[in-house]
Amino acid sequence: MLQEILIAIVPVLLAITLHEVAHGYIAYILGDPTAKMMGRLTLNPLHHIDIFGTVLLPFFLYYISGGRVVFGYAKPVPVNFYNLRNPKRDMIWVSGAGPATNIMLALLSAFLFHIITYLYPELIHFVNHPGMLYYKGGWIDFFLVPLLLMMVVSVEINILLAFFNLIPIPPVDGGRVLVGLLPERYSRLLEQVEPIGIILIASILIFNPLGIINRLFWPAIDLFRKLLLWY
Secondary structure, eight states, X not given: OHXXXXXXXHHHHHHHHHHHHHHHHHHHHTTOOHHHHTTOSOOOGGGTOOXXXXXXXXXXXXXXXXXXXXXXXXXXXXXXXXXXXXXXXXXXXXXXXXXXXXXXXXHHHHHHHHHHHHXXXXXXXXXXXXXXXXXXXXXXXXHHHHHHHHHHHHHHHHHHHHHHHTSSSTTSHHHHHXXXXXXXXXXXXXXXXXXHHHHHHHHHHHHOGGGHIIIIIHHXXXXXXXXXXXX
C-alpha cells in the first residue's frame, strides 16, 4: 500500500493541479482575473488541495466501500462568470478546460509509457507485477520502473477525472458545459440543481442505481485505459 501511495502521489497531484489551473487560466484569457488575483494560477499543489475533499473523503469512502468507491474533489478555482466577455458561451470553454487537460495528460502519459516500453521492453513485467518496485539491472531501471508505473497511474487517474468531471450535473464541469450549451430556458432549470449536485453525484457513486457505475462508468474507463496502454 505504501508503494502504491508513493507511485500515485505525483501523478494524482499533477492531475488535480493542472486541472484547476486550466480552469483559471482559460477564465483569465477570456476576461476574468479572479483566479490570478487570488494566487490560484500556480502549479503549487498546496494551493489546490482541500484537506477534506482531496484527502479524508476519498480514503473514508474507499474504506467503507471496501475499495469500490473513491470520490473526492479539489479546492475549486474561483471563477466569476459575469466577468467573462460572453458568460454563457465562455462558460463552456472555462468548464471544459479541466477535463480537456486531463485527457491531454492521459495521452502524454500513454506516449511516455510506450516510449519507455519500446526502449526497455523487459520493464513491462513490472507493470504486471507492481509489487516489485525496481529492476536490479542498474540505476536507469531503478529510475524507469517507478516512472513507468507513474505513467500507468497517470493514464488511469486522468481518464477517471475526465470522465467524472464530464458528468452532466452541475457543479461539476460537465454540468456547467451543458448549462452553456442549452437554450436559456433549460439552462436555468439545470442551474437550479447545482446546490444539491454534489450530493446527487455522491449518491449515484455510492448506491449505484440500476448498476450504472458497474455497467457504464467503469467499463468506459477501462476501455479507454486499454486503448491507450495496449495491455
